[in-house]
Amino acid sequence: MLQSIADNIWIADGADVSFHGFPYPTRMVIVRLSGGDLWIWSPIDLNEELRGKLISLGPVHHLVSPNKLHHLFLSRWHECFPQAHLWGPASIIGKRPDLTFERGLTDEPPAAWSRDIDQAWFRGSPLLDEVAFFHRASGTAIFGDLVQAFGEDYLRTKWKPWQRCLARLSGITALTGAHAPLDLRLSFLDRRLARKARATVLNWQPERVVMAHGQWQRSGGSVFLAQSLSWMG
Numbered sequence: 001m002l003q004s005i006a007d008n009i010w011i012a013d014g015a016d017v018s019f020h021g022f023p024y025p026t027r028m029v030i031v032r033l034s035g036g037d038l039w040i041w042s043p044i045d046l047n048e049e050l051r052g053k054l055i056s057l058g059p060v061h062h063l064v065s066p067n068k069l070h071h072l073f074l075s076r077w078h079e080c081f082p083q084a085h086l087w088g089p090a091s092i093i094g095k096r097p098d099l100t101f102e103r104g105l106t107d108e109p110p111a112a113w114s115r116d117i118d119q120a121w122f123r124g125s126p127l128l129d130e131v132a133f134f135h136r137a138s139g140t141a142i143f144g145d146l147v148q149a150f151g152e153d154y155l156r157t158k159w160k161p162w163q164r165c166l167a168r169l170s171g172i173t174a175l176t177g178a179h180a181p182l183d184l185r186l187s188f189l190d191r192r193l194a195r196k197a198r199a200t201v202l203n204w205q206p207e208r209v210v211m212a213h214g215q216w217q218r219s220g221g222s223v224f225l226a227q228s229l230s231w232m233g
Contacts, residue, residue, distance in 0.1 A: 001013075001049060001050055001053065002030070002039050002053050002203050003076060004231040005138065005140065005208065005210070005218075006135075006137070006138035006139075006140065006208075007135065007137065007229060008031060008136065008139045008166045009029065009030070009032075009135050009137075009139070009140060009191045010020050010029070010030040010057075011024065011027055011028065011029055011030070011210055011216070012027070012028050012030065012050065013026065013027050013044070014026040014027065014028065014044025014045050014132060015044070015045055016036055016158065017043050017072060017175060019069075020181065022159065022163060023158040024213055025154065025212075025213055025214070026042070026044045026045070026213075027044070027081045027210070027211070027212050027213070028040060028041055028042045028043050028044045028218070029041040029042065029140075029157070029185045029210055030057065031075055031113075031116065031117065031135055032057060032058050033112075033115070033117075033219075034116055035074070036058050036059070036061075036150075037058060037059055037061035037062065037112075037186075038054060038057060038058045038059060038061060038062070038140060039061070039062045039113055039116075039117065039153060039215075040054075040060060040062060040063050040065065040077070040084075041064045041066065041133065041142055041215065042063065042064070042065065042066060042076045042144060042212050043063055043072045043073045043074060045073050046073060046076050046077055047223060049095065051080060053110060054079050057063065058085050059083070059196075060081040060083075060215075061083065061084055061091055061112075062084060062085050062087060062112060062113065062214075063077050063078065063081070063085070063086050063087065064087045064088065064105075064130070064133075065086075065087070065088035065089075065092050066088070066092040066122060066130050066133070066142075066143070066144035066212075067091065067092065067129060067130040067131070067144050068087060068088070068090075068095045068128065068129075068130070068143075069087070069144070069145060070088075070091070070093040070115075070144055070212065071088075071092055071095065071096055071099075074086060074096070074099060074145075075210040078099065085102050085107055085112070086099055086100065086101045086102065087102050087103050087110070088101055088104070088105060088131075088224060089104050089106075089129055089130070090104035090119065091128075091129055091229045093113070093163065097125070098126030098128075105119065105121070105131045106121050106131075107119065107120060107121045107197070107200070110191065111224040112204035116135065116136060116137065117133050117134065117135055117136070118136060118200075118204065119131050119132065119134070119199050120132045120134075120198075120200040120201050121193075122146055122190050122193070122194050122197045122198075122227065123193040123194065123195045124189065124190040124193045125184065125185040125187040125188045125189070125194075125199070126187060126189075126193065127183075128184060130143070132144075132146070132201055133195070134201070134204045134206060136158055136204075138176060138207075138208065138219075139205070139207035139208060139210045139221070140206060140207070140208040140209070140210055141204060141208070141210070141221055141225060142209075142210050142211075143209065143210070143211045143212070144211070144212050145180060145181075145184065145213070145227070146180045146182065146184075146229070147178055147179075147209065147211045147228045147229070148172040148178060148179070148180060148181065148211060148213045148214050149172070149173065149178035149211060149213075149216075149217075149228075150167055150173040150174065150213065150214045150215075150230050151173070151174055151182045152173070154214075155167055155173065162212050165177055165212075169182070170182040170183075170212075172213075173214075174214060174215045177227060177228060177230075178214065178224065178227070178228045179209075179228055179229075180231075181229055182216075183196045185231050188232070191232050191233055194232045195232050197204055198225075201225060201229070202222060202226060204221050204223060205221075206221035206222060206225065207219060207221050207222075208221050209221040209224055209225060231232050
């Protein structure tokens with residue numbers, strides 16, 4: 001279930017979830033910080049096998065949602081790891097008043113992970129803002145919904161023919177740009193702040209790109225992201 005992609009960073013793929021009737025794959029990222037604590041990004045559905053593997057890696061201290069959509073399993077995780085801090089942008093803090101978050105995430109990484117992880121806050125849309133992350137030691141950029149790269153095998157297996165056509169027209173497949181969905185792109189009415197965040201991301205010069213939905217990139221991350229985020233102008 002856990003796949004190591006470099007020293008002190010792992011990914012785990014979870015079960016599909018339904019988003020407006022479309023099956024979406026899920027993926028989380030686990031980083032072991034310099035002090036030994038685990039930083040969990042976009043937690044997937046938690047089971048005992050996964051819980052046991054995480055405990056063997058270190059103490060779970062941070063549960064991170066990149067935007068207001070990646071919250072489905074936070075309650076379960078916090079029940080299992082009550083000592084963990086919950087993090088996310090202000091938009092998810094407002095959406096989940098039942099959970100106690102730390103301060104809203106912005107461009108400035110909290111001291112808890114600033115030695116290991118950078119971040120960039122994409123804003124300008126009334127629908128969604130997102131914080132992207134960069135694990136410096138492994139050269140890995142981490143995205144939630146602003147980068148989607150559905151593979152043809154997944155679409156052929158899980159999506160109906162008309163849904164597959166829509167995916168390609170929307171540009172969210174690995175072969176059609178690996179963009180954010182078209183409706184989300186169009187909602188960025190003020191793209192200046194988004195372009196500023198993109199400049200930060202490209203300055204990281206990532207080698208790998210891991211996203212929640214689709215085929216993650218093992219190499220050539222900078223070129224991949226320049227193409228994926230080109231719609232920002």
